[in-house]
Structures are given as C-alpha cells and as structure tokens.
Amino acid sequence: MLTKRIIACLDVDGGRVVKGVQFLNLRDAGDPAELAFAHSKAGADEIVLLDISATAEKRKTLLDTVRRTARELFIPFTVGGGVRTLDDASSVFDAGADKVSINSAALADPGVITCIAERFGSQAVIVAIDAKRNNGGAYEAFARGGRTPTGRDAVVWAREAESRGAGEILLTSMDRDGTGKGFDCELTSAISDAVRIPVIASGGAGSARHFVEVFQEGRADAALAASILHYGVTELAKLKQELSSAGIPVRWPC
Amino acid sequence: MTIAIVDYGAGNLTSVKKALDWLGQDSIVTADAGEVAQAEKVIVPGVGHFSATKALNHNGLKDAIQTAISREIPFFGICLGMQWMFASSTEAPGVAGLGVFPGECVHFPADVKSPHVGWNQLQFVGKSQLLHDLPSETFVYFTHSYRVPPVPETVATCEYGGVFSAVVERDHLFGVQFHPEKSGPIGVKLLQNFCELKC
Numbered sequence: 309m310l311t312k313r314i315i316a317c318l319d320v321d322g323g324r325v326v327k328g329v330q331f332l333n334l335r336d337a338g339d340p341a342e343l344a345f346a347h348s349k350a351g352a353d354e355i356v357l358l359d360i361s362a363t364a365e366k367r368k369t370l371l372d373t374v375r376r377t378a379r380e381l382f383i384p385f386t387v388g389g390g391v392r393t394l395d396d397a398s399s400v401f402d403a404g405a406d407k408v409s410i411n412s413a414a415l416a417d418p419g420v421i422t423c424i425a426e427r428f429g430s431q432a433v434i435v436a437i438d439a440k441r442n443n444g445g446a447y448e449a450f451a452r453g454g455r456t457p458t459g460r461d462a463v464v465w466a467r468e469a470e471s472r473g474a475g476e477i478l479l480t481s482m483d484r485d486g487t488g489k490g491f492d493c494e495l496t497s498a499i500s501d502a503v504r505i506p507v508i509a510s511g512g513a514g515s516a517r518h519f520v521e522v523f524q525e526g527r528a529d530a531a532l533a534a535s536i537l538h539y540g541v542t543e544l545a546k547l548k549q550e551l552s553s554a555g556i557p558v559r560w561p562c
Numbered sequence: 563m564t565i566a567i568v569d570y571g572a573g574n575l576t577s578v579k580k581a582l583d584w585l586g587q588d589s590i591v592t593a594d595a596g597e598v599a600q601a602e603k604v605i606v607p608g609v610g611h612f613s614a615t616k617a618l619n620h621n622g623l624k625d626a627i628q629t630a631i632s633r634e635i636p637f638f639g640i641c642l643g644m645q646w647m648f649a650s651s652t653e654a655p656g657v658a659g660l661g662v663f664p665g666e667c668v669h670f671p672a673d674v675k676s677p678h679v680g681w682n683q684l685q686f687v688g689k690s691q692l693l694h695d696l697p698s699e700t701f702v703y704f705t706h707s708y709r710v711p712p713v714p715e716t717v718a719t720c721e722y723g724g725v726f727s728a729v730v731e732r733d734h735l736f737g738v739q740f741h742p743e744k745s746g747p748i749g750v751k752l753l754q755n756f757c758e759l760k761c
Contacts, residue, residue, distance in 0.1 A: 310682045310722050311701065348746070353681055353703075382581060384703060384744050404576055406744065429572075429610030431677060431705040475677060475705075506679045529680065559681040559701040562746060 311557045312523045313530035314548060315354040315508060316347035316537055320389075322366035323373050341376040347537060348383050350544040351562045355381060356409065356478075356532065359389030360453065371403045378404025388436055388478075397424045401432070409478055411436040412451040415458055415465070418472050425473030433476075434508070435469035437462055439495055440482040447495055454482050462495070463502045470503045477507045478532070484512025488536075491518055496526030508532055516550035523556050565589040565757065566601030566630075570623060572614035572642060578607045581743040581750060587757045595626035603636045603756070606643035607743075612667065612708065613654040615646045627660065636734050636759045641706060644730065644737030653708050662735055663715050665727075667708040674723035677707040682740075684728050688717035692729060692736050694755050702728075702738075702745040709739060734759075 318325045318340050325338045344355045357377060361367045367390055374387055387400045388409025397408045414421050414435050425433045438454045439447040439462035447462035458465075466477050479499050481492035491512045500507045506529035509522045513536045522528045537544055548560040567578055569591050582589040589605075590597065598604060604627060608614065618624045631637050639647045646659045651667035670676040686698035698718075709726035712719055718729035720739070730737045736756065742749035 310678065310680050313680050378577075379580065380584065382584075382743060382750055383746050384705075384741075402576065404580065406577060431609055431679065476679065504675050505677070506675060529675070562701065 309557045311353070311559045312528070312551070313353040313508075314351070314519070314544065314551075314558070315356055315386075315530055315532050316344070316352035316544070317356045317358060317510070317532045317534040318343055319358050319360050319534060320370075320373060321360050323369040326360070340373050341379070344377045344381055344385075347544060348381055351548050351560065352383065352544055353530070353559055354384040354386065356386040356388065358409070359387070361390070371399060374400060374403040374405055386434060388434070393420065394423050394427060397428065401428060407432045407434050407475070409434040409436045411438065412453075412456075414469065414472075415449065415451045415460070418468060421469060421472040421474055425475070430473050430475035433474050434478050435466075435474040435476075436478040436480065437466060437469070437499070438480045438482050441492075441495070447498070450482060454485075463498055466499045466503050470505050474505060476505055476529075477503060479507055479509055480532075481509075481511035485510070487512055488514030490514060491522035491526055491528070491531065493521055493526035496522055496528050500527040500529070506530060516547050516554075519547065519551055520554045520556060523551075564601055565603040565605060566598045567591045568598055568604060568606045568618070568623060568627070568643075569593040570606075570608070570614070570617040572608035572610050572617065575607055577741075577743045578605060578640065581753050582757065585750065585754055585757060593621060593623070595622035598623060598626040599629040601630060601635070603638070603759070604630050605638045605640065605756075606646060607640045608642035608646070609705070610642060611653060612642065612645060612651040613657055615642065615659065616654075616657055618646070624660070631662065631735070634734050636756060637736065638756050639737040640743075641739060641741060644739055645708060645710065647730070647735065647737045648710055651708055663710075663713060663730055663732070663737070665710050665713045667710050669708055670723045677705055678709070678722045679705045681745075682720050682722060684718040684720060685725075686718050687712075688731075690717040690729065690731050691759060692731055692738070692752060692755055693718060696748060696751060696755075700748050702740040702742070702749060704740045706739060
C-alpha cells in the first residue's frame, strides 16, 4: 500500500538550520547535512531544505549546503526558497536535489512551473503555497515568505499550478505555522480535493495526533515536520510508530 | 570494471552516480556511444516523459546499448529506463522502446491519484539476482504516472490502482520502476547487488 510520507523540513539561513515561529524569531538548530542524515536514519521519508536567506551574500552558500547535504542522502531531497528561474532550478539539481519547490516566482510567472517541468519532469517540481484564511473565510495565497498578499484564492491557484505541470503541492497554513496547535485540516482537505496531485501539509504540527488528523481529516498525502523534530518534541521513529498504531499506512519499520 | 550511466538528457543522473560513488564503484556518466558499447555494465536511468527516450536514438546510443546487451553484460533500466526496455508506452505512441521485454506501459487508472508518488511495498513473485538478500514487502520510493502490467519476467510487483511490475528480470537484463538511489539502505543494497553481478 502507498504510505503516507513524513517529510523532515530544514529551514536554512546562511548555511545553518533555523526554525521560526510564524515566520519570525529564528533560533539556531544545527548543521543541515548532519540533521538531514540523522532524520533519514530515524525514518524520515524525504528531506526538504528551505533556504530562507534574505541576502544574496548568504544565498551563495546554498549550493554548497545542498551539495554537502545530498552527498550521503539516499532518500528524496527537495530544495526550495529563492528558486526563481530554470537556471536556478538547474543548478540546484546539479548540486544533488531531486525536486525544487517554487513559490513566489510561480505566483509572479506561472510559466516557470511549465518551464522547469518540461525540462526535468513534473515529479521534480513542487509548488509551495503559503495560505492564510481571510475575513471572508476563504484562503488567500501569499508571496515572499508570507509577507505579500496576492489576492489569489489558494484553491484556485493550486488547480492552476497542477495544470501548469506541478507534480506536488506543498501547502503551508500561515495561521498555524510554528504554533504547535495542529495542521489546518480544513485548508488541507479543500486543496487535496481540488487537485489530483499529492498534497504535502505543513504548519502547526505539535503532536503525533496532529499528523493522524491531517492524514485522515485533511486527506493529505504527506506531512511536513520541522521544529517538532529538531528539539526532540517527538522523535521521528516514535511518530511513525504512533501513526502506524493509529492505522495510518507508513513506512515502518524502514 | 566501469559502469556506464547513459546520459540522454532525461532527468537527474547525479543521484545514481552519487550512489555508485558511495559504494566505491567505478562509473562514468556518458553520452558517448563508444563508451556505452564497451562498458562492462550499463545503467539507463531517467525520469519524465517517455518521449525523452527518443534521444537514445540519436548519436547511436540505442545501437551501442544493443551491442552491449548482445555481449550479455548486465544491463539495468531505472524508472523511465525500465519502461524503455519494453516495446512501447501509451504516453508516446509513436516512440519505440528497446523491446527486450514484452508489453506496453499504460497510465494509472483514473480512480487513483497520479503520479504515484511515495514509498510503497514490493511483493516478490519470482527468483531474482537483483533482489538477492532483500526482504519481500520492503518499502521503496516510486514517482511515475505510467506503469507496466505484470509480465512473465516480473519478479516483484507493487499494488497501486491494481498490481503492476515493480522489478523485471531475465538473465542479464534488469529493470526497476522505482528509484533505488532514493530508497534508503534497501535501494543502495539493490544497486550493490547489480554492481556485484558477474558478467
């Protein structure tokens, strides 16, 4: 049976792993290559490295970080953050990534999704959507790391991303990110029902129960785990064990 | 002992090369027909659209691969590379595969999400050199929208929208639909099994 994936996410700034609460208050959490390897050993199904560096100076270290991280990693490896063009994507693939995650660049020019998908295949293109519930109860997609509202409905945008050639959707609830209050299952199921490609849920994980909920109620295909792993809130192996005993099909034992 | 990883512009070759490097195996990524024809083992990796395999018809690569195969060296197709070992695919009706295995690649049925992405289980159904010392029901990483139904050469199947061929094998010809280079220690072991095959 196809299993639900637990994807370990490393937010990287200037070559170090950090994790913010609601996109702010960054704290240092370690070396990306070491953490990726440790998560892989503990049973992570994939690794996502999101570069959140704001300055060009810090971004220069990204490819080196990707190369170091990829070297001994034999599970799928996604890189996102600041990937804007086919050239950006190519250099990230050359450095050892299997997929790229694009967000703001795709919102600005959806053609870039098609462009990368035609060259590297749809399986290599993840469109990341940062969504926030607005006063009307609908979900709006945000650009630039959650700083810029786009006025676009997240569900409509997810459908367009799919039709443009995206292979997966990485969906982050801005309302829940870093809160530990659980995934936004309503948002996740709305997107999951709207597209035929896999949806990766992100934002809000605080306990194993939250993962069970997002797979059952949110109908997510995969879920992202970041701070919940770094600080030992829940060991990855323990998380998978709990999912397994809750009847969620997971790769366990790996 | 050099393993030729055939570069035909389809997807990410670095991950296969990286895994072989990690195993300490001598390998080259090459688009040169001469190097492919003379290699001691050949791997055709690849992800993406079946039409990408048209590039194998250029520069004499297909002929070189046929030459290599006629010397009975171990030959290994991964993902799109495995699909190409069959006669054809409904993804690109005019494009001929290598045709060393009988059958055609078809799309997943409409009642399941496609692509099939993630870790799924293998069910061993035949004797296999490639799967030597690996446990049945092990998990491996798939990402594909087309698949081949079980054929007599199928040695492991997978279940997603019906049963399909996950591993095919006959004599010195091997194909896997998943990505061993992305399937953790199990996948690395499978690649090692291929590397250690005697010619």
